[in-house]
Amino acid sequence: MIRLRAVFSKKDRAKYISHLDLNRCMLRTFRRSGLPIWYTEGFHSHPYFSFALALSLGYESDCEILDFNLNEDIPTNEVRDRLNAVMPYGMKIISVAEQKRKVTAITNAEYSFSLVSDNPDLLMNDIENLINQEQILIEKKTKKGVKTVDIKPDMKIISCKIAEKSVDMVMRLPAGTQTNYNPSLFFEALKNASDMSFETAKIRRTGIFCENNEIFS
Amino acid sequence: MLREKIEKHLLEIQKPSRYIGGEVGSVVKDKSKVDVRFAFCFPDTYDIGMSHLGMKILYSLTNERENYWCERCFAPSEDFENIMRENDIPLYALESLDPIKDFDFIGFTMQYELSYTNVLNMLDLAGIPIFARDRTEELTQIVVAGGPCVCNPEPLADFFDLFILGEGEEVNLELMDLYYEMKKQGASRKEFLRKACQIEGIYVPEFYKFHYKGDGTVERLEVTDDAPPTVRKRIIKDFDKVYYPDNFVVPFTEIVHDRVSVEVLRGCLRGCRFCQAGFIYRPLREKHAGTIVEQTKCLCENTGYDEVSLASLSTSDHSEIAPMLSELLIYTEDEKINLSLPSLRVDNCSEELLEKIKKMRKSGLTFAPEASTQRLRDVINKNVSEEEIMNTCRIAFGGGYSSVKLYFMMGLPTETDEDIIGIAELAQRIIDLFYTMENRPKGRGVQISISCATFVPKPFTPFQFEPQDTREMIEHKQKLLLDSVNKKRVKVSYHDANVSILEAVLAKGDRRLCDVVYTAWKKGCKFDSWGEYFHFDKWLEAFEECGIDPSFYANRRISYDEILPWGHLDYYVSHEFFVRENKNAHKAVTTPHCRLKCSGCGVNREIGGRCFD
Ligand code: SF4
Numbered sequence: 001m002i003r004l005r006a007v008f009s010k011k012d013r014a015k016y017i018s019h020l021d022l023n024r025c026m027l028r029t030f031r032r033s034g035l036p037i038w039y040t041e042g043f044h045s046h047p048y049f050s051f052a053l054a055l056s057l058g059y060e061s062d063c064e065i066l067d068f069n070l071n072e073d074i075p076t077n078e079v080r081d082r083l084n085a086v087m088p089y090g091m092k093i094i095s096v097a098e099q100k101r102k103v104t105a106i107t108n109a110e111y112s113f114s115l116v117s118d119n120p121d122l123l124m125n126d127i128e129n130l131i132n133q134e135q136i137l138i139e140k141k142t143k144k145g146v147k148t149v150d151i152k153p154d155m156k157i158i159s160c161k162i163a164e165k166s167v168d169m170v171m172r173l174p175a176g177t178q179t180n181y182n183p184s185l186f187f188e189a190l191k192n193a194s195d196m197s198f199e200t201a202k203i204r205r206t207g208i209f210c211e212n213n214e215i216f217s
Numbered sequence: 218m219l220r221e222k223i224e225k226h227l228l229e230i231q232k233p234s235r236y237i238g239g240e241v242g243s244v245v246k247d248k249s250k251v252d253v254r255f256a257f258c259f260p261d262t263y264d265i266g267m268s269h270l271g272m273k274i275l276y277s278l279t280n281e282r283e284n285y286w287c288e289r290c291f292a293p294s295e296d297f298e299n300i301m302r303e304n305d306i307p308l309y310a311l312e313s314l315d316p317i318k319d320f321d322f323i324g325f326t327m328q329y330e331l332s333y334t335n336v337l338n339m340l341d342l343a344g345i346p347i348f349a350r351d352r353t354e355e356l357t358q359i360v361v362a363g364g365p366c367v368c369n370p371e372p373l374a375d376f377f378d379l380f381i382l383g384e385g386e387e388v389n390l391e392l393m394d395l396y397y398e399m400k401k402q403g404a405s406r407k408e409f410l411r412k413a414c415q416i417e418g419i420y421v422p423e424f425y426k427f428h429y430k431g432d433g434t435v436e437r438l439e440v441t442d443d444a445p446p447t448v449r450k451r452i453i454k455d456f457d458k459v460y461y462p463d464n465f466v467v468p469f470t471e472i473v474h475d476r477v478s479v480e481v482l483r484g485c486l487r488g489c490r491f492c493q494a495g496f497i498y499r500p501l502r503e504k505h506a507g508t509i510v511e512q513t514k515c516l517c518e519n520t521g522y523d524e525v526s527l528a529s530l531s532t533s534d535h536s537e538i539a540p541m542l543s544e545l546l547i548y549t550e551d552e553k554i555n556l557s558l559p560s561l562r563v564d565n566c567s568e569e570l571l572e573k574i575k576k577m578r579k580s581g582l583t584f585a586p587e588a589s590t591q592r593l594r595d596v597i598n599k600n601v602s603e604e605e606i607m608n609t610c611r612i613a614f615g616g617g618y619s620s621v622k623l624y625f626m627m628g629l630p631t632e633t634d635e636d637i638i639g640i641a642e643l644a645q646r647i648i649d650l651f652y653t654m655e656n657r658p659k660g661r662g663v664q665i666s667i668s669c670a671t672f673v674p675k676p677f678t679p680f681q682f683e684p685q686d687t688r689e690m691i692e693h694k695q696k697l698l699l700d701s702v703n704k705k706r707v708k709v710s711y712h713d714a715n716v717s718i719l720e721a722v723l724a725k726g727d728r729r730l731c732d733v734v735y736t737a738w739k740k741g742c743k744f745d746s747w748g749e750y751f752h753f754d755k756w757l758e759a760f761e762e763c764g765i766d767p768s769f770y771a772n773r774r775i776s777y778d779e780i781l782p783w784g785h786l787d788y789y790v791s792h793e794f795f796v797r798e799n800k801n802a803h804k805a806v807t808t809p810h811c812r813l814k815c816s817g818c819g820v821n822r823e824i825g826g827r828c829f830d
Contacts, residue, residue, distance in 0.1 A: 004671045011235050012239070014237065014239065016227060016234040016237050016469075017234055017469045017642060018232075018234070018469075018470070021234065021470055021471070024469075024471075025469055027239075027521070027523070028241070028467060028520065028521030028522065028523075029521060030521070031517075031521035031522075031523060032241075032518070032519065032520070032521035034518070039553060045553065048791030057228060057233070058227070058228045058233075086521070087467075088239065088240065088241045089239045089240075089241070089243075159297045191604070
């Protein structure tokens with residue numbers, strides 16, 4: 001059994017494929033590619049596919065991680081090309097390689113997005129006020145119910161620029177097996193803190209990282 | 218742009234991937250190189266419509282032609298419909314995301330009567346005039362329908378420009394070719410329809426006017442514009458060679474039948490007297506086992522599905538069933554594909570085959586005796602004996618199953634209370650059989666599910682003359698059945714009687730029902746086949762307001778010499794045959810199936826020669 005890891009993008013119409021449907025979609029893609037998929041032993045034999053992080057419905061990404069197993073050792077470029085030949089529209093395998101680190105090594109993820117507004121200058125003001133607060137408290141739904149979290153300490157703003165009709169931001173948020181923050185928490189916080197109406201657009205995951213800003217691979 | 222408008226709201230609704238296309242296998246063309254655009258509309262939601270095989274066939278077939286583009290369109294669920302109406306998003310096709318009102322053809326497939334109001338709702342959402350007479354004189358926006366329900370299209374006649382009778386694989390392209398030619402010449406809609414009605418299988422309702430007698434029955438039919446007095450359905454003669462897609466659109470979200478489906482035969486040789494499909498698809502035609510295996514492999518490889526099902530009215534009647542299944546099983550086992558055989562009778566399978574089938578069958582066995590007593594089974598010509606039923610159950614129990622599901626019908630012609638009590642007694646004999654078996658599954662008791670549908674008389678069957686039971690009779694029989702069964706071991710489910718009544722009215726209705734359908738839709742009726750949306754009270758109001766008595770259509774016996782609303786449509790089976798079969802039914806005389814003996818239904822005469830070698 002050969003363990004491999006694919007980095008893939010999910011854009012355009014493909015961003016409406018839910019996480020639940022993605023597993024089935026990948027299985028069919030692999031079957032179309034004719035690659036020798038490894039199946040588990042036993043009565044309910046099934047292939048092994050595992051996504052490092054779930055991606056919210058409607059988000060795009062350039063850096064989704066899929067772990068899978070093959071039965072034969074096939075050059076990784078060939079695996080990539082065979083999959084890309086049968087991928088759904090809007091999805092593309094960027095690379096295939098061996099699995100270097102365990103998914104538990106993931107610590108955070110980077111997102112870019114636009115906050116569309118008629119008056120980006122005023123919105124920018126509110127954003128600056130918000131991110132300069134001591135704390136950014138927001139209610140987060142968890143399996144155990146709703147709890148209040150402070151996203152300020154873990155939130156890292158990479159860039160924040162005024163564009164013609166929006167404020168465009170890039171930020172990193174904790175991700176992985178421990179804490180997972182979604183940019184929607186920040187949107188919530190901004191909605192609570194600002195009187196400006198804005199719409200979110202072009203939300204995209206742009207990177208998945210381990211400690212020391214090392215790109216997860 | 219429409220796409221932006223759509224995307225703006227997609228995250229507010231359930232399963233958004235249903236509304237944005239982009240699935241593997243969907244066909245996107247360059248608009249500037251396309252001459253004729255066809256919106257294939259299914260009058261129900263994506264999950265249901267995407268499961269429909271006919272759509273897959275005609276979609277691929279049309280798109281094989283470089284300059285024709287067929288796209289898909291479904292009824293939006295209520296959440297999205299509200300958003301569409303609030304934001305002026307017209308109904309659009311999934312491939313181009315262009316409004317379907319700008320298409321050359323808007324084609325609906327009519328699979329069940331209770332989807333009629335959805336057609337009106339979709340036309341309205343699209344911004345297309347609901348009534349054909351209100352559409353432009355220009356040659357564009359031709360609204361057409363096909364599918365089993367159009368064998369009596371009269372309750373829909375006012376909404377469609379034309380109907381396509383029978384199998385669409387050839388005639389659809391002929392129709393589009395004619396359109397393409399006439400569009401180039403700058404012809405009008407009317408000119409096109411006059412030419413189109415000369416194509417075999419094309420019925421243009423506006424050229425046929427009904428006159429009624431004082432008692433409500435048809436007095437005569439007036440034909441105008443040189444249209445043919447009778448319109449004959451289309452048949453594919455060489456079914457083995459007929460076009461079959463080598464790819465399906467593979468949805469992201471789960472649909473009802475989420476698998477490869479390979480059509481193994483068309484038509485049916487059994488002649489059950491209640492079954493419309495058994496007559497309107499005659500004669501039985503098969504694909505060779507080799508063709509079926511080939512098509513299965515091709516579709517599995519191209520779609521990536523790991524489940525395949527064989528589609529037909531009765532797979533067991535395929536003359537090469539054993540070699541076909543053996544070969545398919547070798548392939549599917551190798552490739553870890555699940556093979557499902559929905560309409561397979563197990564009582565005449567070989568031991569070896571049975572072993573294999575048992576290995577892969579996950580769910581329990583189902584069986585459709587349709588009627589409990591031999592007398593009543595003879596009336597409906599359901600060629601199943603008690604011995605076969607018991608044998609099937611024995612096989613099921615011996616194979617480790619402790620539950621069976623049985624399908625029955627209620628309200629059949631000549632049925633008495635004894636026949637209803639007979640269902641409970643038959644269930645009891647199956648329970649008793651279970652406990653007499655040494656090798657029965659241990660640890661569990663036996664469970665019998667009985668699903669009881671209400672009989673709906675349908676056009677183009679020997680029972681087209683029959684009245685349906687009244688609601689009182691249906692409800693009495695449902696209660697009687699519930700009171701008769703062993704409640705611990707038997708679970709009974711049945712349909713809402715009102716649904717079956719409406720089905721009967723729409724199935725056997727004439728053109729005067731168009732106003733009722735329209736009025737019911739105006740009152741908010743849609744998705745009538747979805748329990749939670751079915752409002753019979755609104756339908757009753759609509760009947761009342763239009764001065765139509767539903768029992769005239771549902772509960773009246775039609776005499777043999779009456780002019781039928783569908784009498785000018787020719788599905789190859791003769792009227793005399795239906796009369797003869799109806800008389801036989803009342804004498805409980807059975808008719809052998811087509812392979813045993815031809816009963817001269819008329820099909821052979823018309824296709825020139827014999828149905829079987
Ligand atoms: S003509 Fe004879 S064999 Fe052919 S469908 Fe009719 S009854 Fe069957």
